[in-house]
Amino acid sequence: xxxxxxxxxxxxxxxxxxxxxxxxxxxxxxxxxxxxxxxxxxxxxxxxxxxxxxxxxxxxxxxxxxxxxxxxxxxxxxxxxxxxxxxxxxxxxxxxxxxxxxxxxxxxxxxxxxxxxxxxxxxxxxxxxxxxxxxxxxxxxxxxxxxxxxxxxxx
Amino acid sequence: xxxxxxxxxxxxxxxxxxxxxxxxxxxxxxxxxxxxxxxxxxxxxxxxxxxxxxxxxxxxxxxxxxxxxxxxxxxxxxxxxxxxxxxxxxxxxxxxxxxxxxxxxxxxxxxxxxxxxxxxxxxxxxxxxxxxxxxxxxxxxxxxxxxxxxxxxxxxxxxxxxxxxxxxxxxxxxxxxxxxxxxxxxxxxxxxxxxxxxxxxxxxxxxxxxxxxxxxxxxxxxxxxxxxxxxxxxxxxxxxxxxxxxxxxxxxxxxxxxxxxxxxxxxxxxxxxxxxxxxxxxxxxxxxxxxxxxxxxxxxxxxxxxxxxxxxxxxxxxxxxxxxxxxxxxxxxxxxxxxxxxxxxxxxxxxxxxxxxxxxxxxxxxxxxxxxxxxxxxxxxxxxxxxxxxxxxxxxxxxxxxxxxxxxxxxxxxxxxxxxxxxxxxxxxxxxxxxxxxxxxxxxxxxxxxxxxxxxxxxxxxxxxxxxxxxxxxxxxxxxxxxxxxxxxxxxxxxxxxxxxxxxxxxxxxxxxxxxxxxxxxxxxxxxxxxxxxxxxxxxxxxxxxxxxxxxxxxxxxxxxxxxxxxxxxxxxxxxxxxxxxxxxxxxxxxxxxxxxxxxxxxxxxxxxxxxxxxxx
Numbered sequence: 001x002x003x004x005x006x007x008x009x010x011x012x013x014x015x016x017x018x019x020x021x022x023x024x025x026x027x028x029x030x031x032x033x034x035x036x037x038x039x040x041x042x043x044x045x046x047x048x049x050x051x052x053x054x055x056x057x058x059x060x061x062x063x064x065x066x067x068x069x070x071x072x073x074x075x076x077x078x079x080x081x082x083x084x085x086x087x088x089x090x091x092x093x094x095x096x097x098x099x100x101x102x103x104x105x106x107x108x109x110x111x112x113x114x115x116x117x118x119x120x121x122x123x124x125x126x127x128x129x130x131x132x133x134x135x136x137x138x139x140x141x142x143x144x145x146x147x148x149x150x151x152x153x154x155x
Numbered sequence: 156x157x158x159x160x161x162x163x164x165x166x167x168x169x170x171x172x173x174x175x176x177x178x179x180x181x182x183x184x185x186x187x188x189x190x191x192x193x194x195x196x197x198x199x200x201x202x203x204x205x206x207x208x209x210x211x212x213x214x215x216x217x218x219x220x221x222x223x224x225x226x227x228x229x230x231x232x233x234x235x236x237x238x239x240x241x242x243x244x245x246x247x248x249x250x251x252x253x254x255x256x257x258x259x260x261x262x263x264x265x266x267x268x269x270x271x272x273x274x275x276x277x278x279x280x281x282x283x284x285x286x287x288x289x290x291x292x293x294x295x296x297x298x299x300x301x302x303x304x305x306x307x308x309x310x311x312x313x314x315x316x317x318x319x320x321x322x323x324x325x326x327x328x329x330x331x332x333x334x335x336x337x338x339x340x341x342x343x344x345x346x347x348x349x350x351x352x353x354x355x356x357x358x359x360x361x362x363x364x365x366x367x368x369x370x371x372x373x374x375x376x377x378x379x380x381x382x383x384x385x386x387x388x389x390x391x392x393x394x395x396x397x398x399x400x401x402x403x404x405x406x407x408x409x410x411x412x413x414x415x416x417x418x419x420x421x422x423x424x425x426x427x428x429x430x431x432x433x434x435x436x437x438x439x440x441x442x443x444x445x446x447x448x449x450x451x452x453x454x455x456x457x458x459x460x461x462x463x464x465x466x467x468x469x470x471x472x473x474x475x476x477x478x479x480x481x482x483x484x485x486x487x488x489x490x491x492x493x494x495x496x497x498x499x500x501x502x503x504x505x506x507x508x509x510x511x512x513x514x515x516x517x518x519x520x521x522x523x524x525x526x527x528x529x530x531x532x533x534x535x536x537x538x539x540x541x542x543x544x545x546x547x548x549x550x551x552x553x554x555x556x557x558x559x560x561x562x563x564x565x566x567x568x569x570x571x572x573x574x575x576x577x578x579x580x581x582x583x584x585x586x587x588x589x590x591x592x593x594x595x596x597x598x599x600x601x602x603x604x605x606x607x608x609x610x611x612x613x614x615x616x617x618x619x620x621x622x623x624x625x626x627x628x629x630x631x632x633x634x635x636x637x638x639x640x641x642x643x644x645x646x647x648x649x650x651x652x653x654x655x656x657x658x659x660x661x662x663x664x665x666x667x668x669x670x671x672x673x674x675x676x677x678x679x680x681x682x683x684x685x686x687x688x689x690x691x692x693x694x695x696x697x698x699x700x701x702x703x704x705x706x707x708x709x710x711x712x713x714x715x716x717x718x719x720x721x722x723x724x725x726x727x728x729x730x731x732x733x734x735x736x737x738x739x740x741x742x743x744x745x746x747x748x749x750x751x752x753x754x755x756x757x758x759x760x761x762x763x764x765x766x767x768x769x770x771x772x
Binding site: 081082083086087090093094097101105111114115118119121122125126128129130132133135136137139140142143146147149150 | 400483484488495514517518521522524525528529531532533535536537538539540542543545546549550552553556
């Protein structure tokens, strides 16, 4: 996916508003986030926005995927399933796109940023699904190995 | 675009106009000032403050936050008037009120005031006063020392507690205002509200006339009410609401999308949809109709209703059917890419014809595809969870075998190898798609009927004991699914009425019922794969249950809409009655104003002010 670096500045300018909107709705993003104090929730959401800003600026799919992989792993360690993580990431991207659409209504830059954020969200969702599918393949492999050994045991 | 107009009139009694207006569209600054003081000093005060305020905003407009700017500008005006009052004896004691509105942008304004000049907001037919008069009497009311009734009759009710000029500085009240489409903000001196009722002002501000007409009509209203004071008015009007982007997408966007369905199908065909493993074995046209047309229709319905439920259902059915057949992610991913590329072709075509609509559709369709990814992610995650559970169970069993000394030796393990054969079942697959596709075969065969019964029995057994609504839905499906013909519709309606009647009426409202419908769909979809029947029969069973489910959802939705219709109708009636009453009040006010005007004409101006009996308040 190609991204447009000039829009990185526009995204940065909108970040405080996006962050505020996300903090306001953090309980719907992730129920566990509702229990966090403002500072901790701010830190977690800001980390995702930081990454989005980098991705918009660089368009580096490899870094994007690496971030998502780590993010999924960390959240899994906290007991959050991949579907919930996916839903949260999509909600963050979608909210960012909505704020961009509202703020930039009628401007070319606003429209471009909105579209870019919508595509970044789609790209994020796809990458997360790829990662889940890869994980599933690994487990399938493990299961087959174990099943083969188990079959021997039954003989 | 914001529209602003202002006007000032000396009135019918005074000989000089001591009011002043600030109309600075370049700076977004508007203000009404009402001067006071003997020997014509009132007009000097308001003019001095006006000049100082304009000068300050011109000098600092670019380097000061809006709120601070307007406050400091008024303080600057205050100091200027105070200085001028000290310089000439005949100007001693002069002062002025000030109510100002600084437009920050099309949606935000700062309202600031000192004294008894007022700002009003007219929004959605209602008039709201934004300022509180700075008078001695008002402050006594605030402190609980006077009742509002007493204040109304108090001889000093017009004596100001704050103004610009009495001291070198003053306290400015500030209000941040969020403007909405069609809002009108009015700034005025007491020459307006002292001689025209609030209802009459509301009526004028609510008219469809442009701000210039409205401002003139308001002044005319005050003159008809007696015109005992200078009267000044500024009307600021926020741009009217354009059709929202959501409305555009729901109407023109959805229609435009649907009109391009052949282009979508063609692009999907060109993208190789018919060659995807998911539809292997199907005729290409049938594959296109099953997948591309269904998604196209799902997106159309979601655009029309601003939801994502149809695309979600499509994606779940597509992936659910494929995964149940043993299919993997790669083919599904490719299929989604083909469909996304086809949607890109359609959006580009619409965008070429209408840039704005194309942009909105681009975003909306992009979101729809994200919804599809979300649905797929949910299924993948569920499979991962199940696989984890299977792995744990298998490993536990093996550890138990090991502990009994029945585990494999190292040689056994080496010989066992790993089965890396095809993970997919290489048979034609008919994905389980949207349920509103009509059953292709009239009547339902006994085999399908039997399979439906078995599926629903398994589904009921898998339903949690406390999920009573889900059980009710499954019972309803038992009645509806066997009849795919027109009579099934009436069965669905009957079942829907029963379900609507038994739903728990709590704060959640109707949502538990829709949640139960969703749960029932998920359970039946997976249960059908547990019955031992040939694939073709399984597909027919799925189709029949799915048609039944869709009919049930449609029937319930219809009932919900019917049930809220009387309330909506009553709301419209009440709104109409209110409007009539408002018109009657306004007419009465016009009559009252006319009587007051006649009364004013009969006043003997040689009498002292308090004995003239005017309506000033």
